[in-house]
Amino acid sequence: MERHFEKEIQQVTERLSAMAEQVKESVTASLHSFLARDTAAAQSVLDNEHVINEFEIGIDNDVVRFFALRQPVAVDLRLVLAIQKINNELERIGDHAVNIAESSKRYAMLDPMRELPDLFRMSEIVAGMLVKSLESFFTKNSELARAQLLQDDEIDRLNRAIILTSIDIAKTTPALIEQAIECIRVSKNLERIADLSTNIAEEEIFHDQARMVKHRTDTIVPPFPM
Amino acid sequence: MEDEISKIVIRAAAVSLWYGAKRALSDVTMEIREKCVTAFIGPSGCGKSTFLRLFNRMNDLIEGVRITGSVTIDGTDIYRDSLDVVDLRRKVGMIFQKSNPFPKSVYENVAYGPRIQGIKRKSDLDAIVERCLRQSALWDEVKDGLYHSALGLSGGQQQRLCIARALAVKPEILLMDEPASALDPLSTAKIEELIYTLKTDYTIVIVTHNMQQASRVSDYTAFFYMGELVEYDKTPVMFTSPKLKRTEDYITGRFG
Numbered sequence: 001m002e003r004h005f006e007k008e009i010q011q012v013t014e015r016l017s018a019m020a021e022q023v024k025e026s027v028t029a030s031l032h033s034f035l036a037r038d039t040a041a042a043q044s045v046l047d048n049e050h051v052i053n054e055f056e057i058g059i060d061n062d063v064v065r066f067f068a069l070r071q072p073v074a075v076d077l078r079l080v081l082a083i084q085k086i087n088n089e090l091e092r093i094g095d096h097a098v099n100i101a102e103s104s105k106r107y108a109m110l111d112p113m114r115e116l117p118d119l120f121r122m123s124e125i126v127a128g129m130l131v132k133s134l135e136s137f138f139t140k141n142s143e144l145a146r147a148q149l150l151q152d153d154e155i156d157r158l159n160r161a162i163i164l165t166s167i168d169i170a171k172t173t174p175a176l177i178e179q180a181i182e183c184i185r186v187s188k189n190l191e192r193i194a195d196l197s198t199n200i201a202e203e204e205i206f207h208d209q210a211r212m213v214k215h216r217t218d219t220i221v222p223p224f225p226m
Numbered sequence: 227m228e229d230e231i232s233k234i235v236i237r238a239a240a241v242s243l244w245y246g247a248k249r250a251l252s253d254v255t256m257e258i259r260e261k262c263v264t265a266f267i268g269p270s271g272c273g274k275s276t277f278l279r280l281f282n283r284m285n286d287l288i289e290g291v292r293i294t295g296s297v298t299i300d301g302t303d304i305y306r307d308s309l310d311v312v313d314l315r316r317k318v319g320m321i322f323q324k325s326n327p328f329p330k331s332v333y334e335n336v337a338y339g340p341r342i343q344g345i346k347r348k349s350d351l352d353a354i355v356e357r358c359l360r361q362s363a364l365w366d367e368v369k370d371g372l373y374h375s376a377l378g379l380s381g382g383q384q385q386r387l388c389i390a391r392a393l394a395v396k397p398e399i400l401l402m403d404e405p406a407s408a409l410d411p412l413s414t415a416k417i418e419e420l421i422y423t424l425k426t427d428y429t430i431v432i433v434t435h436n437m438q439q440a441s442r443v444s445d446y447t448a449f450f451y452m453g454e455l456v457e458y459d460k461t462p463v464m465f466t467s468p469k470l471k472r473t474e475d476y477i478t479g480r481f482g
Contacts, residue, residue: 073478
């Protein structure tokens, strides 16, 4: 029996997918703007922030309507909850892209550093995590989602290394203090994007397998005692 | 919700039931916990009401019924020959879909059962009537009209009166067969609140077609289909992560 619910859920999933494309674009543009000192790319991220915010509000309204009118249960409930959370995570990732774009604009005004800390590598991994986490949700692939959770340690290690290198640069070359601070800011924002991408992967596992894998636990939903 | 260690009150083991040649229940095994609300859900004709009616032997009244397997309540086989069915039905009260008050006063509806049990003193009956009407959340609405006809009450009030009448004979188990399906939303909400309150003192088994109602009021949910018990678990599990696709398809409306 085909349900009206399917059409509605498909519409909101498509809207979330369009939002995800916009967010991926913002993250990519913000990283490019920092690494290539491209202020036009940074400005495009700032200009597009409102688009992501409008997506968030629209999807929030869809989710409220689902709960009010459809009272979803079981896999439908898990799907609507996952959409709600991923919507919020994407909006926050968009905010971090904006932070990186703002760092880019400041960094572009300064003399370039001869050698950036390991931001290239971290950007690559984080952008990949975001793409794969979203892919896992839209293709219902919880194995792909689980693979993203394993990247957490590497991101933490890179973040620590970038911060230490940047501090070292600031100590040894005081003329590069501002540049080093921007590197630390970008690294922190990347670390947050990675964390939020992990949350998206966790939502897919919740949706597909009814398991909560937050904070390095892995429990059946709902956990007991209720 | 009661935890796993709460006592099992009703045990059904490999129960099958036939109406003549038609098999209505197939090998149903289930344990029902004390002072919990257990909901039976499933499409029409799945056997949930038939299974409910086993617990106070209401099916005995239907011609051509044949039952195999066993049903025990507090360890007693309720289908043994020597069992006093009247005593069983005192212990296991029943509320039906359509309220069925006696064409008597509100007071007499509640006092009827205790009077038959031999309670004659007016003050004792007064106390029982007030206690049961309070327990069924009806007292405030009828206390000034106790001697008016019960048939003058609204549908929702009549249903709560039937619950008060069932409580008057001090049952341990209450069976409810779609108790709110003929009521408006406000009366339904009152019945659901009442069920929630009553489970402190009683074991309640409810048949409902309303999935939201099952999720709102019950601690355990059993899904029946074509006479079989398909899945039975804690209600939060059944409504967030049922184990079987058939259950999921039914509760999400994909069924059929």
